[in-house]
Amino acid sequence: MTEEIRVGETIQDFRLRDQKREEMHLYDLKGKKVLLSFHPLAWTQVCAQQMKSLEENHELFTELNTVPLGISVDPIPSKKAWARELGVTHIKFLSDFWPHGEVARAYGIFKEKEGVSERANIIIDENQRVIFFKKYPGHELPDIKEITEILRK
Template identity: 85%
Template sequence: MTNEIKIGETIQDFRLRDQKRDEVHLYDFKGKKVLLSFHPLAWTKVCAEQMKSLEENHELFTELNTVAFGISVDSTPSKKAWAKELGIMHIRLLSDFWPHGEVARTHGIFKEKEGVSERANIIIDEDQKVIFFKKYPGHELPDIKEIIEVLKK
């Protein structure tokens, strides 16, 4: 259950709510690439920069047939307020709140001691196979250029 995901394997399906309380069903996005951008907690500096970089690249993601999601263990109301604070209009911020961290746990990136996910990016292709997976130190902003290069391939 908590094995780290591997390149080439099919990602496990999930359903989470976004900041507007709309349900997101991962397998509804078959035929598109999906970027799952995990961040430890809303309302923190590096996480805010990570989500703003997704928002700033929304149009490019669309051109690249990609849907990007920000995911953390924060509750839906917290995500809603944070999205408003950051000016997030296009990127959907998903709440992995309950069961607490279940999606992060499924992908082997949940930090039990802290109760949050690691900072990580997972990209799946149009057939829901993992084509990119990288964890980052908590204080490090993921390189959006690296993500875009993977999506262009």
């Protein structure tokens, strides 16, 4: 298993497609903060709450010069249907489906046995340096207030 990413490191770049099949290149977001919000699987209760909290706070993220991205190993068609089901229109849901979990593996948060990522939040600053990294138990909803407090600093 790859070593976990650490605060202070420059994040490894990636290219993933979102629920609209549009390619997202992480390094294109230089100059903005980015919240990488990893969740194990779409269509599950805590993951749905996690992604809805991003959508509900999208204006605040914009004010804080931050791009929130939801990431899981689900395929693009599933991400598209799930975003529609949740009423998510502002947040990009990225598919780390193929190569399976490649981004989660690169950051050391892929669970081999289950074939999914950990539930985790990674915040990077405008220069792609990690300023926050936290894993959560699978059943625990990440605290959005904790995230926004970090972003305000």
